[in-house]
Amino acid sequence: MVNESKLLAYKNAFLVGEDKSVSLKDYDTDYDHKQLTKEEGEELLKLGVQRLSELQDKLYAHNQYSVLIVFQAMDAAGKDSTIKHVMSGLNPQGVNVFSFKVPTPVELKHDFLWRHYMVLPAKGEITIFNRSHYENVLVTRVHPEFILKENLPDIKKVEDIDQSFWEQRFKQISRFERTLYDNGTIILKFFLHVSKKEQKKRFLERIDNPTKNWKFSPADIKERSLWKDYRKAYEDMISQTSKKYAPWFIVPADDKWFTRLVIAGIIFSEFEKLNFEYPAVDEHQKAELVKAREELMNEKD
Numbered sequence: 188m189v190n191e192s193k194l195l196a197y198k199n200a201f202l203v204g205e206d207k208s209v210s211l212k213d214y215d216t217d218y219d220h221k222q223l224t225k226e227e228g229e230e231l232l233k234l235g236v237q238r239l240s241e242l243q244d245k246l247y248a249h250n251q252y253s254v255l256i257v258f259q260a261m262d263a264a265g266k267d268s269t270i271k272h273v274m275s276g277l278n279p280q281g282v283n284v285f286s287f288k289v290p291t292p293v294e295l296k297h298d299f300l301w302r303h304y305m306v307l308p309a310k311g312e313i314t315i316f317n318r319s320h321y322e323n324v325l326v327t328r329v330h331p332e333f334i335l336k337e338n339l340p341d342i343k344k345v346e347d348i349d350q351s352f353w354e355q356r357f358k359q360i361s362r363f364e365r366t367l368y369d370n371g372t373i374i375l376k377f378f379l380h381v382s383k384k385e386q387k388k389r390f391l392e393r394i395d396n397p398t399k400n401w402k403f404s405p406a407d408i409k410e411r412s413l414w415k416d417y418r419k420a421y422e423d424m425i426s427q428t429s430k431k432y433a434p435w436f437i438v439p440a441d442d443k444w445f446t447r448l449v450i451a452g453i454i455f456s457e458f459e460k461l462n463f464e465y466p467a468v469d470e471h472q473k474a475e476l477v478k479a480r481e482e483l484m485n486e487k488d
Contacts, residue, residue, distance in 0.1 A: 194235050196222055197449045198456040201436045203429040209422045209437070216382040217441040228448045235451035236276035242455065243277050245463035246311055252461060253308035253372045256454065257319045260379035261417060262407050263389035264440045266317050269379065273451045277313065286317040295336055299323045299356075300363055308372065320363070321376075321424060324356055328420040329413055357427035364433040374433040375457055377450055378425060379440035383414055 200220075203209060223231065246252060258266045274282060285306050294302045300320055308314035327333045331348045342348060364374055390411075393403040410417070429435035436453055440446045468476070 191231075191234060191238075193223055193227075194231055194238070194448075194452045195456050196452070198453055201438050201449065201453075203425055203435040203437060205429060205431050205434075207426065207429065209426045209429075211380065211418055211422055211437070214380055214437045215439045216380050216385065218439040218445060221445060225442075225444050228444050232272065232444070232448050232451055235448065235455055236273065238455050239273075239451065239458070240276040240278070242458040242463060243281060243313065245465060246313070246458070246461075247278075247281050248311075248465050249463050250311045250466075251371055253310055254313040254458075255308055255316065255367065255372050255374045256313065257316045257321065257374070257376040258379065259319060259321050259325070259376070259421075260440065261381055261386060261414075262410060263386045263393070264379035264381035265443050265446055266379060268443060269447050269450060270315055270317060272447045273454070274313075274315070281311065282313045282315070283308065284315045284317060287319060287322060290336070295338070299337065300359070303363075307367065310371065320360060321428075324353060324360070324424050325417065325420050328353065328423075329416045353423070354427070357424070361428055361430060361433070364428075364430070368432040373457060373461070375454060376429075376433060376435045377453075378421065378435060378437050379446060380437050381440040383411075385441045386411065 201214075221228075246254065258270065260266050270284060274284075283306065287302065290299075290302065303316070303320045306314065331345050334342060334348055334352075335345070342352075368374060390403065390407060393399040425435045425437065436450075438446055438449050
């Protein structure tokens with residue numbers, strides 16, 4: 188029988204402190220201090236999924252908070268499979284998953300956060316961003332020419348996009364998240380930290396396995412060649428936007444089973460802090476329940 192306390196064993200190990208300067212070389216991609224085997228981890232994940240399902244039910248009944256979970260990572264880090272496994276026991280009526288691709292012409296006519304506002308979770312619901320508003324300081328940071336499509340005042344050419352532009356955008360994102368938090372949205376952000384060696388292995392699997400060919404694009408190789416640029420963009424992003432109200436977690440992603448377990452444990456831990464209980468009924472409502480029960484019991488079959 189698995190020990191439930193192990194589900195919470197890593198809840199603080201991968202948390203990035205507020206305004207901490209992050210260098211990804213200081214963070215493991217393959218964690219050396221696992222306290223359990225892969226088989227134990229998979230059993231513990233099942234328990235974690237069950238506990239998350241119970242807490243989701245209370246979240247919905249409580250109807251005061253919503254939850255936004257953000258996943259960001261380099262290609263092939265395992266975002267899709269993590270969402271599939273960790274969220275597998277949740278009620279699909281209360282969970283929405285959105286993956287943000289290249290902005291449409293309509294979206295480009297609005298501010299960069301507009302399309303994200305449109306799909307935020309309602310009270311009692313969970314929304315998952317598989318890629319998110321952070322693409323606006325990641326892909327655009329590596330490919331600043333994309334910013335020109337936003338038709339921003341005072342940005343006429345790539346040279347106009349300086350460090351102050353990115354600092355302002357980080358502040359805009361943090362204000363966005365603070366507003367959500369102040370209005371009852373719990374925000375958890377996960378960076379799945381995969382090594383370049385493991386990414387290569389997973390890319391080769393996608394190429395060599397016909398059932399996975401659809402997952403691979405030649406563009407993936409081009410983006411891989413920009414590995415150092417993306418790492419720098421991630422380091423700046425996490426350093427600037429990990430807040431107490433919207434923390435980042437840098438989770439090792441070379442072992443998928445461990446990644447899933449850690450994320451399930453962190454989400455479970457953060458949910459438990461809210462101390463959800465089912466809404467209590469007053470004396471009048473209790474009397475109505477008694478009356479309703481009597482009517483049901485007196486019905487003739």
